[in-house]
Amino acid sequence: MTLQSTTAPAERTTPAAQPSHVAMANAVRLLAADAVEKAKSGHPGMPMGMADVATVLFSRFLKFDALDPHWPDRDRLVLSAGHGSMLLYALLYLTGHEEMTIEELKRFRQWGSKTPGHPEYGHTQGVETTTGPLGQGIATGVGMALAERMLNARFGDALVDHFTYVIAGDGCLMEGISHEAISLAGHLKLSRLIVLFDDNQITIDGTTSLSNSDDQLIRFMASGWSVRRVDGHDQEAIAQAIADERTTNRPSLIACRTVIGHGAPTRQGTEKVHGAPLGSEEIAKTRDALHWPHAPFEIPDDLLARWRAVGARGRIARHSWMERLDALDELERDSFDDALQGALPRDYAEALHTLEERFAQERPQIATRQASQRVLEAIAPVIPNLVGGSADLTHSNLTLARSQQPVRPGAYGGSYIHYGVREHGMAAAMNGIALHGGFIPYGGTFLVFSDYCRPAIRLAALMGVRVIHVMTHDSIGLGEDGPTHQPVEHLAALRAIPNLLVFRPADAIETAQAWDCALRATRQPSILCLSRQALPTFTRHSATDNQVARGAYVLIEPESARDVTLIATGSEVAIAIEAAVQLRQRDIRAAVVSAPCFELFAKQPAEYRAEVVGKAPRIGVEAAIEGAWARWLGDNGAFVGMSGFGASAPASELYAQFGITPDAVAAAAEQAVARANAQPHLATA
Numbered sequence: 001m002t003l004q005s006t007t008a009p010a011e012r013t014t015p016a017a018q019p020s021h022v023a024m025a026n027a028v029r030l031l032a033a034d035a036v037e038k039a040k041s042g043h044p045g046m047p048m049g050m051a052d053v054a055t056v057l058f059s060r061f062l063k064f065d066a067l068d069p070h071w072p073d074r075d076r077l078v079l080s081a082g083h084g085s086m087l088l089y090a091l092l093y094l095t096g097h098e099e100m101t102i103e104e105l106k107r108f109r110q111w112g113s114k115t116p117g118h119p120e121y122g123h124t125q126g127v128e129t130t131t132g133p134l135g136q137g138i139a140t141g142v143g144m145a146l147a148e149r150m151l152n153a154r155f156g157d158a159l160v161d162h163f164t165y166v167i168a169g170d171g172c173l174m175e176g177i178s179h180e181a182i183s184l185a186g187h188l189k190l191s192r193l194i195v196l197f198d199d200n201q202i203t204i205d206g207t208t209s210l211s212n213s214d215d216q217l218i219r220f221m222a223s224g225w226s227v228r229r230v231d232g233h234d235q236e237a238i239a240q241a242i243a244d245e246r247t248t249n250r251p252s253l254i255a256c257r258t259v260i261g262h263g264a265p266t267r268q269g270t271e272k273v274h275g276a277p278l279g280s281e282e283i284a285k286t287r288d289a290l291h292w293p294h295a296p297f298e299i300p301d302d303l304l305a306r307w308r309a310v311g312a313r314g315r316i317a318r319h320s321w322m323e324r325l326d327a328l329d330e331l332e333r334d335s336f337d338d339a340l341q342g343a344l345p346r347d348y349a350e351a352l353h354t355l356e357e358r359f360a361q362e363r364p365q366i367a368t369r370q371a372s373q374r375v376l377e378a379i380a381p382v383i384p385n386l387v388g389g390s391a392d393l394t395h396s397n398l399t400l401a402r403s404q405q406p407v408r409p410g411a412y413g414g415s416y417i418h419y420g421v422r423e424h425g426m427a428a429a430m431n432g433i434a435l436h437g438g439f440i441p442y443g444g445t446f447l448v449f450s451d452y453c454r455p456a457i458r459l460a461a462l463m464g465v466r467v468i469h470v471m472t473h474d475s476i477g478l479g480e481d482g483p484t485h486q487p488v489e490h491l492a493a494l495r496a497i498p499n500l501l502v503f504r505p506a507d508a509i510e511t512a513q514a515w516d517c518a519l520r521a522t523r524q525p526s527i528l529c530l531s532r533q534a535l536p537t538f539t540r541h542s543a544t545d546n547q548v549a550r551g552a553y554v555l556i557e558p559e560s561a562r563d564v565t566l567i568a569t570g571s572e573v574a575i576a577i578e579a580a581v582q583l584r585q586r587d588i589r590a591a592v593v594s595a596p597c598f599e600l601f602a603k604q605p606a607e608y609r610a611e612v613v614g615k616a617p618r619i620g621v622e623a624a625i626e627g628a629w630a631r632w633l634g635d636n637g638a639f640v641g642m643s644g645f646g647a648s649a650p651a652s653e654l655y656a657q658f659g660i661t662p663d664a665v666a667a668a669a670e671q672a673v674a675r676a677n678a679q680p681h682l683a684t685a
């Protein structure tokens, strides 16, 4: 294996000549190595390799104040190579973040600690985003850098003027999502984005040459980035590179040629140091090599004081920023605060309510994607921080409102992002926009391509951030495009993600109400699954009641006791209603339940849920696979839906061929009622 720029650690760290920044970096190295050793698991190699780069970044460039990790105008640092979490934890401790004590470092990876295996947003202060799935961090960083520019365009340099730094490794850059992210950032000329690439040429299997021959510099350059390579252990060279790259008008890649595990004499530069404790012998040798006589987790006072001074370096800047904020007139300050808090303006509720009333009066026969567009036309003008977009399906997703202007390279005042055909990049960028603060992002694609977004959706759910996915063409009802475009397993797959709200509204009124739920769910991402095909408007509208917020509700209750309950979602609710009409003609009393959001329904009190689903046999109707339906249908229930892929044909033909019709639902109901009558002892679960 060839390792360029390797200098023997001892040469760099001779005590007499030891520049203090080398000692500062060594403190990071040893804290990481000792914490991994104590936990008996973790990744020492990356923190040891990137300690010099991180020390330069923190001590000379990163704008932050350890006293206030939430200061809105701080620089953002994303540790895309999340397995190197100890790098971040060590830095948070050294710079004096209150919550990150030495005890927390000793409890690395233990239950309830602030130092989980990979950085977790919302769990540890100072962690800007959850990372671990490689590539997500860099793509999230693109969203943060974009949000910074968009907020700057609205509030100016005095309030919004910061950088986004991303530390990414070979793994992040190998992942496909990095391509979407790099390409989007280059196109949008996100000059405040600086990626520090841990160019150590090692991954888990060994040297990167086993699997990769990319020239990353040329690759980034081709996407419009400013690029350069430095010796990642030469602090002056690193500082010069960062200083220069901060002045370019493009996003920047600094490939820092490092030695993984730098300082561990027999393991550095090899994959052995990537993801396993060094072992007591190697740690002892590391202490010798780095001239580090201190016990584990012990940082000499003078060194800690130097690091703490780094943690306070941004204090004056923060105070001046606060003064500038205070000097604003009340209106400006309120609008800045509202943006950061993601508050919904007062006019919003009125605008949505008026639209719902119009839907109730007009009873339009429109697709729920069209209803969603009408919602956007009504609310986009009154929610200035709503930022839309689509992965090149704007005219299909109907995500653009007339009041929205596009965000363009170098001109960020707009509120609509053309993400290009980059679903995964879009989903991760939306996470970054939401995490940065100041905006409520929504973005569109076809529901079938939720698979392309899934890793980022999962992270949004894990982090608990408000990101709204508008996913149209939500079933075989899209028709002729055929099975490649017809989602069948996607609703089940999305419902399996914890903390994600999956909405499938049945008509225009429910669509407006689903939007309302999604916008008010400040700590959850949402998916709005919307139809391509037109649907009648039949649900009730009330000025005070959002029926979608209850997850499921009774739409039709027979005059006397139910014989059967038909539960349906989205486009199939209308089919269930027709089936109920047929059943009445056969003297079977059917209730119809609309269930636009299983997750919200599951949270309702047990009595309400029991009342809605009833004791009679239940039939579920959804043009998708059965998935999570079993919970609502019980042992005596039946499901009318899909059991395999769809096909290419007009929608009405497909519904007939796959047996999702009022006749089929009525037949299934009749059979269930007959079964229940034959076996009255089998009560519905």
Ligand SMILES: Cc1ncc(C[n+]2csc(CCOP(=O)(O)OP(=O)(O)O)c2C)c(N)n1
Residues within 6 Å of the ligand: 043, 045, 046, 081, 083, 132, 133, 134, 135, 168, 169, 170, 171, 172, 175, 198, 200, 202, 203, 204, 260, 274
């Ligand atoms: C999406 C994803 N795939 C696989 C992994 C497992 N994994 C963690 S680190 C790693 C290798 C990363 O190599 P590199 O970025 O060069 O990190 P280094 O070895 O330099 O620490 C892999 C495959 C992961 N965390 N995420």
